[in-house]
Amino acid sequence: MLTVDDLRVxxxxxxxxxxxxxxxxxxxxxxxxxxxxxxxLEAPAAGTHACDYLFTVDMExxxxxxxxxxxxxxxYGDVHLVPQLDSLRVCSWLDRTALVLCDAHGHDHxxxxxxxxxxxxxxxxxxxxxxxxxxxxxxLEYFLYRDGFVDAARSGYRDLTxxxxxxxxxxxxxxxxxxxxxxxxxxxxxxxGIPVESTKGEWGRGQHEINIRYxxxxxxxxxxxxxxxxxxxxxxxLGVAVTFxxxxxxxxxxxxxxxxxxxxxxxxxxxxVDPAVGGGDxxxxxxxxxxxxxxxAADLMVCxxxxxxxxxxxxxxxxxxxxxAWSPDNRTTGFRxxxxxxxxxxxxxxxxADVNPYLAYAAALASGLDGIEQGTEPPPAFxxxxxxSTDLPTVPRTLAEAVARFESSxxxxxxxxxDVVDHYAHFFRTEVHAYDAAVTDWERTRYFERI
Numbered sequence: 001m002l003t004v005d006d007l008r009v010x011x012x013x014x015x016x017x018x019x020x021x022x023x024x025x026x027x028x029x030x031x032x033x034x035x036x037x038x039x040x041l042e043a044p045a046a047g048t049h050a051c052d053y054l055f056t057v058d059m060e061x062x063x064x065x066x067x068x069x070x071x072x073x074x075x076y077g078d079v080h081l082v083p084q085l086d087s088l089r090v091c092s093w094l095d096r097t098a099l100v101l102c103d104a105h106g107h108d109h110x111x112x113x114x115x116x117x118x119x120x121x122x123x124x125x126x127x128x129x130x131x132x133x134x135x136x137x138x139x140l141e142y143f144l145y146r147d148g149f150v151d152a153a154r155s156g157y158r159d160l161t162x163x164x165x166x167x168x169x170x171x172x173x174x175x176x177x178x179x180x181x182x183x184x185x186x187x188x189x190x191x192x193g194i195p196v197e198s199t200k201g202e203w204g205r206g207q208h209e210i211n212i213r214y215x216x217x218x219x220x221x222x223x224x225x226x227x228x229x230x231x232x233x234x235x236x237x238l239g240v241a242v243t244f245x246x247x248x249x250x251x252x253x254x255x256x257x258x259x260x261x262x263x264x265x266x267x268x269x270x271x272x273v274d275p276a277v278g279g280g281d282x283x284x285x286x287x288x289x290x291x292x293x294x295x296x297a298a299d300l301m302v303c304x305x306x307x308x309x310x311x312x313x314x315x316x317x318x319x320x321x322x323x324x325a326w327s328p329d330n331r332t333t334g335f336r337x338x339x340x341x342x343x344x345x346x347x348x349x350x351x352x353a354d355v356n357p358y359l360a361y362a363a364a365l366a367s368g369l370d371g372i373e374q375g376t377e378p379p380p381a382f383x384x385x386x387x388x389s390t391d392l393p394t395v396p397r398t399l400a401e402a403v404a405r406f407e408s409s410x411x412x413x414x415x416x417x418x419d420v421v422d423h424y425a426h427f428f429r430t431e432v433h434a435y436d437a438a439v440t441d442w443e444r445t446r447y448f449e450r451i
C-alpha cells in the first residue's frame with residue numbers, strides 16, 4: 001500500500017505517472033478515470049467526478065429507465081468520487097500506475113445511498129454502534145482458458161480451450177501447467193497490496209481458486225473487487241481469458257465465492273469465546289448471528305446470487321449448496337462452521353464468483369446483527385448429505401424468485417431502506433427481463449429443426 005508521500009516520491013522520479021480513481025458499480029465492476037499523477041497530487045483528497053448514470057446502466061452500459069436515483073428527466077448529472085486514501089496502491093501489473101478506490105458522494109456531499117460501498121458502510125456503522133467489528137475473507141474461484149478475450153468474444157464464447165483437460169482439484173501436476181498465469185496473479189496481487197495465501201486447482205477443468213489473507217470487512221470487499229479486476233487485466237495481457245461467471249459451462253462445476261466471517265469486540269473474536277472458561281456471551285452471539293444470517297438468506301439472495309446465471313450453479317452433488325442448513329465442516333450445507341478459538345468463523349458457501357462483495361457482506365452483517373438483536377436461534381446442526389434431504393429449506397432457484405422475495409421483504413426494507421431495495425429490485429429485474437427476451441443457443445439447438 002502507498003501513502004500520499006510515497007506516491008509523491010514515485011511520481012517525482014517517474015515510476016508512477018497515472019492514478020486510477022475507481023469505484024464499484026451495482027454489478028461490482030470497477031469504473032472510473034485515469035488521472036495524471038501530478039494533477040492528482042495537487043489535491044489528493046479532491047477526487048474527480050463521474051456521471052451518475054453509472055449506477056443505473058445495464059451490463060451493456062445502456063441507461064435503464066425507471067430509477068428514482070437518476071434518469072433522463074433529471075439530466076443524468078454527476079457524482080463526486082472521493083478518494084479513500086488508505087486504499088491507494090501500486091498496480092504492479094500496469095505500467096507506472098497507481099489505483100485508489102473512491103466513495104461516491106452526491107451534491108449534498110453525502111454518500112450515494114445506492115452505491116454498493118455506501119450500503120456496506122451503513123452496516124459497518126450499525127455494527128460499530130453496538131460495539132462490534134467484523135473480519136472476513138473471500139475465496140474466489142474462476143475458470144482459465146487459453147483463448148484470449150478477443151478470440152473468445154469473436155467465437156461467441158463457445159468452444160474455448162480450458163487451461164486443464166482433467167479435474168485438477170489440489171492436483172499439483174496440472175496446476176503447474178498454469179503457473180504462467182496463476183503465478184502472475186499471486187505475484188502481482190501481493191505486490192499491489194493484496195496479500196495472497198494460495199492458489200490451487202479446483203474441481204472443474206481449468207478451474208482454480210485463489211485465497212487472500214483475511215482482514216476487516218471493508219478492506220476485504222475492496223481487495224475482492226481489485227483482485228477480480230487485476231486478474232482480468234493480467235490474463236488479457238498474457239493472451240488468455242479468465243471468467244468469474246458462476247456457471248460458465250453446463251458440464252462443469254460452478255465457481256463460488258465462499259465468504260468467511262467472524263464478529264469481533266476489540267481484539268477478541270466473540271465467536272471463539274468459550275463461556276465455560278469465563279468467556280461470557282460468545283456462544284449465544286455466535287448462535288444468534290448464525291441464526292439471523294440463515295433466517296434472512298432467502299430474502300437477501302439477490303445479494304449473494306446477482307445474475308440469472310448464478311442460479312444455474314445450485315445443483316445436487318455440485319459442491320454448491322442447495323439447502324439452507326449449517327454444520328461443522330460439512331461441504332454439503334450452505335453454512336459451514338470452521339476453525340476454533342480465535343479462528344472460529346462462519347463460512348457461507350452460497351455466493352458464486354459473480355457476487356458483488358459489498359452487497360454480500362452488507363447482507364451478511366445486516367442479517368447476523370438482526371439475529372443478535374432478536375435472539376434468533378439457528379436450526380439444529382445438520383448431519384449427513386444435505387443434498388439428499390427433503391426436509392430442509394432451499395435457496396431460491398431463479399433470479400426472478402429471488403427478486404420477488406427481496407422486494408417484498410420487510411426485513412430488507414428495514415435493514416437497507418426503501419430507496420435501496422427499490423433501486424436494486426429494479427436493477428435485478430432488468431436483468432431478468434433481458435434474459436427472458438433473449439433467444440439462446442439452447443433454444444435454437446432444441447427447437448430449430450425438431451419442433
